[in-house]
Amino acid sequence: MDAKSRFVALLRDVATTINRLSPEQFDQMAAGDARLAFVPPGGDVVVAGPDAGPIRAKLAATESRRAAAAYLDGLGLKRDALMSLARQLSVAVLSKDPKPMLVQKIVDATAGAREDTTAIHSPKWR
Known part of the structure; x- marks a missing residue:
């Protein structure tokens, strides 16, 4: 050609x-x-996401998974921004994960992990 x-x-x-x-x-x-x-083939598109610092702090301070999910939903982030946020928070996500799954994984890895640890170490379990 x-x-x-x-x-x-x-x-x-x-x-x-x-x-x-x-x-x-x-x-x-x-x-x-x-x-x-x-x-280029095999390359990744880098999407600038939100600053993870304040979001990490807010998620760490939430009382429940439900509150954390509501907070993330309230930010109005698009899927690509959630992907960027998850990577900044060191949350394992897949490129094919839909937006609700991204929110769930971020919540589970942040507020959910803290909630689980608190429940396990609670005197109610002893």
């Missing part, structure tokens, strides 16, 4: 990618507020 044919194929791929954008994404691209990025 010559250079001209490769270039035409590349333009076709770019047009297909742009056609798949939502209207909001397209408007952001047109305004210059967003851009397309090249991700």
